[in-house]
Amino acid sequence: MSALISIRALSKTYRRGNQPVPVLLGIDLEIDAGDYVALMGPSGSGKSTLLNLIAGIDKPSSGSLLIGGVDIAALPENDLAGWRAAHVGFIFQFYNLMPVLNAFENVELPLLLTGLGKAERREHVETALAMVGLAERMDHYPNELSGGQQQRVAIARALITDPTLIVADEPTGDLDRQSADDVLKLLDRLNRELGKTIVMVTHDPKCAARARRLVHLEKGVLLDHADAEAH
Amino acid sequence: MATPLPIKRGLSFAYVARNLIARKLTTILTASGMALVVFVFATVLMMAEGLRHTLGGTGSYNNVVIIRQGSQTEVQSSLTREQANLIESLPGLASADRGQARITREVLVLVNLPRRDGGGLANVVVRGTTPTGMLMRPQAKIVAGRAFRPGSSEIIVGSAMTRGKIGLAIGDRVGFGLRDWTIVGVFDAGGNGFDSELWGDSEQMMQAFRRNAYSSVVVGLRDAGSYDAFARAVAAQPLLKVDIKRELAFYADQSEKLANFIAVLGQTITIIFSIGAIIGAMITMYASVANRTREIGTLRALGFRRGNIVSAFIQEAALLGFVAGVAGLVAAAFMQFVEISTTNVQTFSEVVFRLILTPAIAVQVLLFSVFMGVLGGVLPALRASRLEIVDALRSI
Numbered sequence: 001m002s003a004l005i006s007i008r009a010l011s012k013t014y015r016r017g018n019q020p021v022p023v024l025l026g027i028d029l030e031i032d033a034g035d036y037v038a039l040m041g042p043s044g045s046g047k048s049t050l051l052n053l054i055a056g057i058d059k060p061s062s063g064s065l066l067i068g069g070v071d072i073a074a075l076p077e078n079d080l081a082g083w084r085a086a087h088v089g090f091i092f093q094f095y096n097l098m099p100v101l102n103a104f105e106n107v108e109l110p111l112l113l114t115g116l117g118k119a120e121r122r123e124h125v126e127t128a129l130a131m132v133g134l135a136e137r138m139d140h141y142p143n144e145l146s147g148g149q150q151q152r153v154a155i156a157r158a159l160i161t162d163p164t165l166i167v168a169d170e171p172t173g174d175l176d177r178q179s180a181d182d183v184l185k186l187l188d189r190l191n192r193e194l195g196k197t198i199v200m201v202t203h204d205p206k207c208a209a210r211a212r213r214l215v216h217l218e219k220g221v222l223l224d225h226a227d228a229e230a231h
Numbered sequence: 232m233a234t235p236l237p238i239k240r241g242l243s244f245a246y247v248a249r250n251l252i253a254r255k256l257t258t259i260l261t262a263s264g265m266a267l268v269v270f271v272f273a274t275v276l277m278m279a280e281g282l283r284h285t286l287g288g289t290g291s292y293n294n295v296v297i298i299r300q301g302s303q304t305e306v307q308s309s310l311t312r313e314q315a316n317l318i319e320s321l322p323g324l325a326s327a328d329r330g331q332a333r334i335t336r337e338v339l340v341l342v343n344l345p346r347r348d349g350g351g352l353a354n355v356v357v358r359g360t361t362p363t364g365m366l367m368r369p370q371a372k373i374v375a376g377r378a379f380r381p382g383s384s385e386i387i388v389g390s391a392m393t394r395g396k397i398g399l400a401i402g403d404r405v406g407f408g409l410r411d412w413t414i415v416g417v418f419d420a421g422g423n424g425f426d427s428e429l430w431g432d433s434e435q436m437m438q439a440f441r442r443n444a445y446s447s448v449v450v451g452l453r454d455a456g457s458y459d460a461f462a463r464a465v466a467a468q469p470l471l472k473v474d475i476k477r478e479l480a481f482y483a484d485q486s487e488k489l490a491n492f493i494a495v496l497g498q499t500i501t502i503i504f505s506i507g508a509i510i511g512a513m514i515t516m517y518a519s520v521a522n523r524t525r526e527i528g529t530l531r532a533l534g535f536r537r538g539n540i541v542s543a544f545i546q547e548a549a550l551l552g553f554v555a556g557v558a559g560l561v562a563a564a565f566m567q568f569v570e571i572s573t574t575n576v577q578t579f580s581e582v583v584f585r586l587i588l589t590p591a592i593a594v595q596v597l598l599f600s601v602f603m604g605v606l607g608g609v610l611p612a613l614r615a616s617r618l619e620i621v622d623a624l625r626s627i
Contacts, residue, residue, distance in 0.1 A: 057532050057620040078536050085534025092624070096529040100249035112240050113534050157533075 275497025552604020
C-alpha cells in the first residue's frame with residue numbers, strides 16, 4: 001500500500017489572548033490508502049486537532065501535510081472547501097445532521113456541490129441509505145430517529161460522494177453499546193469492502209480495537225505506532 | 232486523487248424555507264412587525280394613487296378649461312360675460328345645437344354643509360353649469376332621480392356626496408346662497424372629482440350668490456388637434472388675460488399637491504418604521520445564526536463555501552421579508568373598500584376618493600419588504616460565513 005497521508009514535522013499552535021498554546025509538536029506520520037487508524041490519547045493530547053488538520057478544516061502552523069499528493073495546507077480557502085467536498089467524508093460524535101432536513105435530504109447535501117442531476121442524486125442517496133440499513137427511513141427527520149439511526153444517516157452522508165478518506169470524531173461517543181457496535185460494523189465494512197481509508201479519534205479502547213492501527217498521542221507528540229491487526 | 236468537484240449549486244431552497252418554518256413563533260412575530268410597516272407603506276401609496284385617479288380622471292381630453300390668468304383654481308377665478316362671449320367666437324370649437332359653439336359658462340362656489348358625523352362643516356363645491364355642460368361631461372350619468380331644470384332651484388349631487396360624511400339624498404333641501412335648493416337627482420361620474428360636487432343651473436347660482444362673473448368657461452374642441460389653434464387664438468386676444476388647460480390636466484394638477492403630501496408624509500413614516508422592522512429582522516437572523524453555529528460549521532466542513540452560507544442566510548431573510556410583504560399586502564388590499572373624505576389642500580374643497588391597489592404598488596411594496604429582510608439579513612449572514620469551522624463545530 002502507498003501512503004495516502006504523509007505528515008512531516010506538523011505543528012499547530014493556537015493563541016489564547018497573547019499566549020501561544022502549542023497543541024501539536026512536530027508530528028511525523030504516514031497513513032496508507034485503505035488503512036483504518038484510531039487516534040487515541042487523553043483529553044488535550046491533540047488528537048482532535050490532528051484529525052481536523054487531516055480533514056482540511058484547520059490549518060497547520062508549520063510542517064507539511066500531503067494527502068493524495070496534494071499539499072492541502074497550501075490550498076486557498078475555496079479550493080480547500082472543494083477538496084473536502086470531493087475527498088473527505090465526515091462522521092461527528094453528535095451526528096450533526098440538519099434538523100430541518102429529512103434523512104434523504106441530509107444524505108443528499110454533499111451532492112448539491114456536484115454536477116449530478118436530480119435522478120442521479122436520488123439513486124446515489126437511495127443506495128447509500130440502503131447500505132446503512134435505513135432505506136425505509138429516508139423520509140424521517142433526525143428527531144424521529146434514534147441516536148444510532150442518526151449516526152447511520154451521517155455515515156451515509158459521509159459515503160455519498162465516494163470519498164477516499166473518512167474522518168470520524170468519536171463516532172460512538174454518544175451511542176449505547178448496541179448502536180455503537182452497529183456503527184463500528186459499518187465502519188469495518190467501509191474499510192474492508194469499499195477500501196475507504198478511515199481515521200478515527202476515540203477514547204474507547206473497544207472502539208479503537210476495531211482499527212487496524214493505533215496511534216497514541218500525548219501532549220502533542222506521537223508515543224508509538226502500535227499495529228493492531230485486530231480481528 | 233481527482234481534482235476538486237466543480238461547485239454546481241448551493242443549499243436547497245427547502246433548507247432555507249424550512250429553517251424559517253422551524254422557528255415558527257419567531258418568524259411569525261418578526262414577519263408581523265414587518266407586515267405592519269408594509270401595510271402602512273401600501274396604504275399610503277394606495278391613498279395617493281386613489282386621489283390621483285379620482286382627480287386625474289376628472290373631465291374630458293377634448294374639453295378646455297379657461298380661468299383668469301394666475302388663478303390656480305376655478306374658485307379663485309372670475310371671467311366676465313364679455314370675456315365668455317369673446318371665447319365663444321374663437322376658432323377651433325366644436326358645434327353644439329344649431330351651430331352654436333360647444334361652451335359652458337360655470338360658476339364655482341364653496342359652501343359649508345354640515346357633516347353627518349357631527350364633525351362640524353365640510354367645504355363642498357357647488358358648480359353652476361348648463362345643459363351643454365352636462366353634455367360635455369358624458370361620464371357624469373344620472374343614476375337616480377333626474378337632471379335639474381334650468382331656471383329652477385333644483386340641484387343634483389355627485390354620488391360620493393350621498394355617502395360618508397355628507398350623506399345627502401334625493402328630496403333633501405340644502406340651504407346656501409340665501410335659498411333652499413332641492414336635490415332632484417344623483418349623478419355618478421365613475422369615481423372622479425365631479426362625484427364630490429353639487430351641480431345646479433349656472434344662471435340661478437349667479438343670482439343666488441350675487442355674482443356677475445363666471446368662475447370658468449369650459450369649451451369643447453372640434454377635434455384633438457384643435458387645441459393649438461384655439462390656444463393661439465386666445466393668446467391673440469388682448470382682452471383675454473386667461474390661462475387655458477385641457478380639462479383632464481387641469482383637475483389632475485389639482486390633485487398633485489395633496490397626493491404628493493400624502494406620499495411624502497407616508498414615506499417618511501414608513502422609513503422610520505422600517506428601521507425598526509429591519510432591526511427586528513436583524514435580531515431574528517442573528518438569533519438564527521447563533522442557534523445554528525454547529526450546523527454552519529458542519530456545512531462548511533462538508534464543503535459548502537462561505538458564499539453558500541451567506542447566500543442561504545440572505546435568502547432566508549429575503550423570504551422572511553417576502554412573507555411579511557404578502558401578509559401586509561393582503562391586509563392593505565382590504566383597504567380598497569375604504570372611502571376617504573377629506574379636504575383638498577389646493578382647492579379647499581371636500582374630495583371623496585377610494586384607496587386603489589395597482590399591480591405597480593403591489594410590486595413596489597413587495598420589493599420594499601424583501602429589501603427590508605435582506606438589509607436585516609446581511610450582517611448576520613456575513614457573521615455566519617466568517618465563523619471558523621473548528622470553532623463552529625465545537626459550539627453546543
